[in-house]
Every structure is written in structure tokens, then in C-alpha cells.
Amino acid sequence: MTQPIYLVGARGCGKTTVGVALAQALGCNFVDTDHYLLTTTKMSVADIVAQEGWDGFRRRESGALQSVTAPGTVIATGGGMVLAESNRQFMREHGVVIYLRAPAQILASRLEAFPEEGQRPTLTGRPITDEIVEVLAAREALYNQAAHHVVDATRSPEEIVAAVLAALHTAHAS
Ligand SMILES: Nc1ncnc2c1ncn2[C@@H]1O[C@H](COP(=O)(O)OP(=O)(O)O)[C@@H](O)[C@H]1O
Ligand SMILES: O=C(O)C1=C[C@@H](OP(=O)(O)O)[C@@H](O)[C@H](O)C1
Numbered sequence: 001m002t003q004p005i006y007l008v009g010a011r012g013c014g015k016t017t018v019g020v021a022l023a024q025a026l027g028c029n030f031v032d033t034d035h036y037l038l039t040t041t042k043m044s045v046a047d048i049v050a051q052e053g054w055d056g057f058r059r060r061e062s063g064a065l066q067s068v069t070a071p072g073t074v075i076a077t078g079g080g081m082v083l084a085e086s087n088r089q090f091m092r093e094h095g096v097v098i099y100l101r102a103p104a105q106i107l108a109s110r111l112e113a114f115p116e117e118g119q120r121p122t123l124t125g126r127p128i129t130d131e132i133v134e135v136l137a138a139r140e141a142l143y144n145q146a147a148h149h150v151v152d153a154t155r156s157p158e159e160i161v162a163a164v165l166a167a168l169h170t171a172h173a174s
């Protein structure tokens with residue numbers, strides 16, 4: 001697998017967690033666009049949003065997407081990467097896009113257990129459960145549009161990695 005693999009999906013679906021394990025399974029590099037921004041700007045998502053607003057963060061994450069795209073790389077995107085049509089098109093053209101899908105209730109319980117507020121400042125000002133329902137309703141179609149494959153992300157990370165590998169293998173064989 002030399003094409004980059006992009007993981008998309010809502011906050012808490014496991015893009016970062018699964019991405020690390022998938023890269024290990026494939027013997028690939030791993031990069032996370034939020035982590036790339038953290039190391040290159042020395043600012044958390046919350047810092048960037050406080051200084052530049054969400055528009056500023058979105059511009060930076062689109063730049064990060066292009067910077068990290070390389071052969072042999074698993075790329076965990078941020079949950080809002082799909083908002084820009086240009087990002088969806090870029091990912092589809094440059095690699096294989098996997099949507100890790102999970103319902104709002106599961107996402108909310110993961111995020112409540114491990115909120116990581118510096119990297120996930122509120123998007124709406126509403127409580128996590130309400131926010132996730134609202135954000136998923138607005139973005140579900142975009143995740144589906146971006147994706148070459150949709151994988152059930154309600155299982156364990158190991159099972160999700162196996163499902164992604166099966167999807168990649170099937171696509172490659174056909
Ligand atoms: N398949 C999974 N099952 C249970 N918990 C998970 C799973 N994937 C991720 N988590 C947990 O959910 C939280 C968010 O995971 P993360 O990988 O950061 O998601 P994302 O990058 O999509 O926002 C973390 O605390 C992580 O340990
Ligand atoms: O859904 C979003 O708009 C965001 C998701 C976050 O990444 P994760 O999906 O990895 O939590 C991070 O990029 C930022 O807080 C914005």
C-alpha cells in the first residue's frame with residue numbers, strides 16, 4: 001500500500017487510535033493533522049481557535065492535510081477536515097479515504113471519558129451529547145461523500161483495524 005490512507009469521522013470515532021495501530025499493521029508511517037499543527041505551531045487547537053477563530057484553524061488544517069500527504073502514510077484527520085469540499089476532493093484524489101462510523105451515543109461516551117479539551121474546544125457551546133448529535137447530523141453526508149470505504153467503528157480498535165485491512169484488500173483485489 002503506497003497510496004496514503006486518510007481516516008475521517010467525527011470526534012471520538014477513533015481516527016487517532018486506530019490510525020496508529022493501522023500504520024503499525026501496514027508497516028507505514030503515521031501522522032495526525034492535529035498533532036502536526038501542535039508540533040509545527042506549538043499551539044493547541046484551543047489556542048489557535050482563541051487567536052484566529054475556527055476559520056483560522058480550518059485554513060491551517062487544510063494546509064496540514066497537504067503537508068502531511070505522502071506515500072506510505074496513514075493520516076488521521078481532524079473531525080472537521082471534510083467540511084471543505086476542496087479537502088474532500090484532495091483526499092479522494094490522493095489516496096484511500098476510510099470513514100470510521102459510530103453513533104452519537106458511543107462518540108459522546110468516549111469523549112466524556114477522555115475529553116482532551118485543549119484539542120477539542122467546544123464547537124457549539126452545547127453539552128457534549130447535544131453537540132455530537134448536532135455535528136453528526138450536519139456532517140454525516142460529508143463523511144459519506146468523502147469516503148471510499150465506511151467501517152463500523154463501534155468495535156475494538158483491533159477489530160476496526162482488521163475491517164479496514166479487509167476493505168483495502170477487497171478493493172485492491174477487484
Ligand atoms: N474502538 C474504540 N473503542 C473504545 N474506545 C476507543 C476506540 N477508539 C478510540 N477510543 C477512545 O476514544 C477516545 C477518542 O479516540 P481518538 O482516537 O482520539 O478519536 P478521534 O481521533 O477520532 O477523535 C480516546 O480516549 C480513545 O482511547
Ligand atoms: O470535529 C472537529 O471539528 C474537530 C475535531 C478534532 O479532532 P478529532 O476528530 O481527532 O477529535 C480537532 O481537529 C478539532 O478540535 C476540531
Ligand SMILES: [Mg+2]
Pocket residue numbers: 015016032034076077078
Ligand atoms: Mg484525533
